[in-house]
Amino acid sequence: MNKDIVFFDVETLDSEFESDKFIEFAALRVRNGQIHESCRYLLQPDQGVTGKWHTDLQIEKLGNALPLPSDRQEIMNFLGDAVLVGHEISGCLSILERKLNVRFQQPLWDTLDLSKVFFPTMHHYQLSYLADKLSLPLKDETLHPSEEKAWLTWKLFEACWKKGLKFDLSFFDHAKGFMAEWVGKDFIEQLHKEIIISFPDRPIRTDLVLTPFTDEGLFATEKIATSIPESIDWVVDNFSPGGNLEQNLPSYESRPGQVKMARLIAIGLSSSQHVVVEAGTGTGKSFAYLIPSLWSAKKTGQKVVVATHTIPLQEQLQKKDIPILEAVLPFSFRTSVLKGKSNYCCLKKWQGCLVNREILGNQQKLAVLSILVWLRETLTGDIQELSKVPGLMELWPNISADNETCIPGRCSKAGVCFLLRAKKKAEESDVLIVNHSLLFSDLKTDYNVLPEYHQLVIDEAHQIYQTALQHLGSELSVENVTRIIDNIYRPTGINFYGTVKQRLQSLASRVPSVPWEIFTKRLEEIPETCASVLEQMKELFELLSMILGMERTFRFVAQHTVKPWWAGLNIQIENLVGRLKSLLTVLESLSSVLSGDDADEIEELKYTLNGHQRDLQSFVDTLILAINVNNPKHVTWLEQSSRLYLKTSPIEVSEILREKIFSRLDSVILTSATLSVSNSFEHFLQDIGLPKSTLTAQVDSPFDYERQMQFIVVKKGMNFQNTDGEKAIELAEFIAEVAGRMNGRTMVLFTAHSMLRQTYEYLSPLLAKDGIESLAQGIQGERSTLLEAFKRNPKSVLLGANSFWEGIDIPGDTLSCVILVKLPFWPPSLPLIEARSEYLKSQGRDPFHELLLPEAVIRFKQGFGRLIRSKGDRGVVILLDDRVIEKYYGRFFLGSLPIRTHIRGENALVFRKIEEYTRDLSEELL
Template sequence: MAVDVETTGLDPNHDEIIEFAAWRVREDASPEVLHFFARPTRPVPERVLRLTGISREELERADSLLAHREEILAFLGNSVLVGHNLSFDINMLEHGLKVHLDNPVWDTLDLSRIFFPSLKYYRLASIAEKLHLDTKGRLHRAQEDAWVAARVLEACWQKGLEYDLSLFRQASVWLEGWSGRGFFASLERTVRRRFPDRPIRTDWRPGRAQDSLFPGTKPQGNIPAAADWVGRFLSAPGTLAQGLPGYESRPGQVLMAEKVTKSLVRSEHVVIEAGTGTGKSLAYLTPSLWWAKKTGHKVVIATHTIPLQEQLANKDVPILESTLPFSFRSQVLKGKNNYFCLRNWLILNQNPGELSPEERVAGLSILTWLRETETGDAQELPQSPGFRRLWPRINAENCNYARCPHSGTCFFLTAKQKAEDADLLIINHSLLFSDIKTGGNVLPEYHYAVVDEAHHLYSSALEHLGTEISLEKISRILDGIHRPAGPCLYAGIKANSSRYSVLAHGVWERFAARLEDVPGQCASVREQARGLFQLLADVLGENQSLRLVPSHQSEDWWGVLKVQAENLSGRLGDLGQTFAALEDLTEREEASELETLRAELGENFRLLESLLADLSTCMDVEENGQVIWLEKSFAPVWKSTPVDVSAILREKLFDRLETVILTSATLSIAGSFTHFLTELGLETATATLTVDSPFDYDRQMQFYIVKGLMDTKRCEGFLAEDVAEFTAEIARRMGGRTLVLFTSHQFLRATHRALRERLERVGIETLGQGIDGARSAILEEFRRNPRSVLLGANSFWEGIDITGETLSCVILVKLPFCPPGRPLMEARAEFLERQGKNAFRDLFLPEAIIRFKQGFGRLIRSGEDRGAVILFDSRITEKSYGRLFLSSLPVATHVRGDRQQIIRRLEAWLGGGDFPNDPKNGTLKAVRLGDV
């Protein structure tokens, strides 16, 4: 029985059902449907009517929900209820009908996550699209949504029929207490009946077995001898254009590729700013692959974001595989915590413990994913709350793969072996700095690197070369050692004590006696850690962050903090000594059965030692070269990082490698690379290149600067009501299709409240980051519904790639200056001042300009895009530093005026006007940026 309801809102205690539908689907009969509208007792929000397409007249003619009570209950009977996110529908039905429904429940949201684990999104419309299901009409209507839910259930059933009985055997430990276990029971019975001769897998080898690390590699081919081959390959009508339909050669791309080639051949570093649309990925991949094959030296590509890493691996590299005249081997390598660990998974399966229903669904998803994945990479799985809680317990972060009995099926080890043999290795900035931090013990040997998204390199270095401690981090380490319930090292040793009979009798007795110290010591560390972090929470108070400085040592709380930290260090030290003793006892025996045990004991000892070192670093506020601070996430995090990393980068990266190519769309400031070079510790004489975007910005877009909206006397510079009102005026004319970028989450929320009501009146949806969903969810909704306005803060200023008419307007509320009170920026500012530099000119202003260029670049992502960028911050024309912002942009002109003038000019442009000098525009100016 597939069920769905449409409601006035999401609160069962206050909102009401306005439409009900249920489909009865049987194998031996035609589907039957029960459907009607229900008249609510309160007005229905306009956005609900717009979303569903239900009219007020239809609801006014309808009976109340209670009038259909007996009809609904009779139709449902004792059938299994099927629906998408069904708990919500059932809560609404129970509240509206004043009943308790005892029917079995099969939720297609859970089932689709289990049987289609690699889908990125699990809204009903997204699943229907990905699985090519017949929607029978418009979604967000009860009858159609219920029908699609039934089709999703059928798709899950058909997928389940493909598995052998080992899936159901392995799933049994995850099904307890989960509402969908009846679906698995029915599916297992059907598989047994229909496929009695199907072989049953007896191993845990995930994915498809491979005969070699790089199966299917084509013959070597001819490697061109001359460097000028690269330019010819990318030029028209070169080899790439001939082999790739639709490819258009770009002069800027060829210029960049030739510069990269020259740098590799000459063993020199180079900085390249390549505007949007240059095609910089192919411009550096092509010469990198040619050089790797010609010299036999691996080239490493490091990106900041996962989307770019995936683009390189899944789009750009395959293009070159099919068009280059020679074969090559490429591999993506990530940190160990990104990979599934079979050993940890088997430990968890021995005793799943007190897992939540969401975690059980995540575990079942992993069971089916293991039968499909080639990589074991967590990025393939949906980042649901249950998965995010489960993954730390089953990833390979703390796994010593070299001494693991499951190393033959280790995803990370396989990726690492492929990385050793690859010509091109794709990593992220995080792994790059992990390698630097460990003295080159993470990555294979390499001498050539390309760093993409290089504007993030300095901040990545600060983040990854520092340390951080949190209660969550300490608890995770302790959980791996001992917990009252659930899998852990202590429980595993106790449960498998018979395996360690190879130890001499006296040695085992001493080992077992020392092992019994572990639960008490872990409890002691937990108690002390909770006390310490409660104190840190009190010290932090309502602040989002607090820098710890020498003057704090005179505060009353510092003495307590010092004692708490020393106590925690002592208890961690005691636990560490226990592990050292246990490891020492096993070292005296050479039996192979003890290899895994020794590896686990040693790994936990090193984790505890690392915690002790981090704690010592975070207490040393006298160290001038470090900045130490508290930061509020969900709970306090204690952080420390070097104030300046330029010397580290120079020594560990640039001086060590033959060539480093640094590239991004935003590196220069008013045409100068001085800030970027100085920050990274590179000589100002380092080779640089600027490649302009091929897009015609002055034809494709308009840039408006609003006068009179900002009030610098206010804390945020604006009234939220004023920003909301003007944004609504713009959005009405744009038909939605607008991205609004904020520098403050607090001001975003205030504007969202004022904006939503205004836009609802004209049928435009408001999507706020952290209000209407997470980043990926509201981005998907924005793409799906162009009649929407998306409000985003920090993470929305870059990494968003929305082409076409879906995004036609970008509003930048403020120039993105970093607040000077943030601990890291404050410390960096002090560091520069001590060197006789100006913190605003040499730090805050350059950082803001680079950020501004990123936000500005969200609009034009292809040669077909067209739209407007509107800046509400008039300081760009009123302050002397504004010239640097303006001269860093790819447009030659901008338009400035008050709100009404901007609206008139926007209307003229939308209507195809050519911006004539109309006297009625008053003081409106169309200005060439070079003349400002």
């Protein structure tokens, strides 16, 4: 590039560019790939030094700093007519423009935006993170330390430029239509010109440009064939002292619990038994079930399916554990991951997106640029590879493989289809990794989603009951009904009705055997029928909103049938069911007109119509269930979250699980760190439909909890008689005291979002005084965003609710304190909990001891387990709910923990114990 480029950075007193206060400006002027000159200015803030300190500068140096206006001309001369490049440039520029009283006219490029386009799988785009992941060159020693960020910005810019120079010319042809409003447009255009000049012979591709992929690339190269050991002893010997794992993995240590678990699973798989194993944190359960599963699959030739609840565990198995086992096991094997259709990019829809760009917003257009790069690199087409850049999640439904018109075998892109690749790998794999959701999708469709299998491993099995309830139930909202109806007909945009009308003349000429005049007449009934469905649906939800009022949930019960609104609700539901059935009749009549022909075009139409009919029928089924309030095994309720839902669910799934999973499969292995209550599996086995005679085992964690942590129960930690506002103030003051002593590094687990939000309001200013950052779920962001922010800045306190009680893995001293606000009992008034409780009562059983208490103990164990994740972890768990020592049922909680001692006392004692603990830990580390 012939132009001079200035790479610059502004360091501020504030963590965000929210004020005019800043202290240092550093810049490098680069010409022809070399530093032509550099500058740095120490700038006087408008006010004294206050707040957090975010630079390496010494405070006393500020006394010699000059106000910015005196340096104005020098800075203006330095910037000149160069291209300006920074990382997160908008904040820096707004400050400079205000201070210099100028509006920059030259090109302004932001390496944050460029890196999101050119490196779309990074997931995080902090400059230091990118420097590490991209191995950017270290700063020139002749430069001042304050110029390091400007240097890294330059090197990141070069990395984007060098990668772009390798692109085919079709990239630029496609990108051209998506850059009109983007400030980085000129960068792409300059790159394009450079390629044309430097690489005149580069061919122009007109087809889809994808990573080369062949059938041979489905799996890694196979090892020389070896016989598979017959004996279970071989499985166990892998884990034993001096065994295969210890010989080949330098950091591996044989663990008795892992040996025990692997033996039990191998027995279960080889003798067609179901097995339940509770494996404490640090057991190494992934290897303990993967090696027996791989051995069994290779020995019998029968696939083993492994189902996890969370994506992070799927990623760990695929990207960490499996590659290790490929290197150390003596035989070759094939594994794959299969996800739901919506996770994969549909290349046919993608091509349509490139053509129909006018329907996309500006952020979605920038997401298109990232995907253009990603599709040239990915082998899977899986959205989980992509960074969630702005606009991506809004764009993704337009290009995902969750496509009711898709007939994979007849698609023009079938040869390069990501979903078909994944399914082919799944068919040919020895061990297939899925998630719980896909497992239940397979059950709901009579086993039409997954390839045939007879052995199943369910990890994170404590979630299986809730997942079953979720997937075997159903829900309606204005939004999901509207989405389905819009797919059938809407006045603007792509829809079934409009697409078919456009194709009618072509279809009639290509398939003359169909009576198209009858088809067309029935097709014209769709717009009015769809409009009537939407009208009636909105009326129904207006009534449902009135019934719900200001509550968050409302359960329908038999006593409501005498309420004045019940008759009106029945009429509204009957009317909507009638209109949905009218639309179903129209679609069925269209299918019947087409029934006599099997041309490809006709099969595609019938496939689409069948998909729409299934969706509409599910709505009808949900509505019919909703007004049946006399079924003791079923519950219907309203729930207000981001939108209003009408939900239905079975309350008892043990019979379904027994029939659909345990009776059908040869062997099912269920494992988790939290399955037992006071050393008993009775609750778990009963919930999921397994007999008490099932093979079970508890495997203790190898961690020394008595040495690695302290468990403190605070007496009078929560005054349940106080108002929520009073509780929030007391809680905020307590957390601030603890966090100050722990220097942040604290996670607080709540059972209610409302208490979390109220506590945050009081807590945030208290922590700010000590320079501690506050991170709250639903305020600064959601789970993944907050976890990354917490890991980047351990001097912070993270407040989380339900989803934070499990699946959080932060080893090391980043997390050193976990505060549990309350024992995690589900509110007994939740519709599903209330209905399940009533059902148990009707059978003469005790809902508290059979439902509320066991569920709370298991969640409590999950929250407690967030602290100690490795042998090197140290820290404190604090429980503010003294019911655990005051109530008789507290022994169930305490007896389920891996620690046998605890400290109990009021606040003063707690603070003293924390100080002693942190002092002892510091001395230990010294």
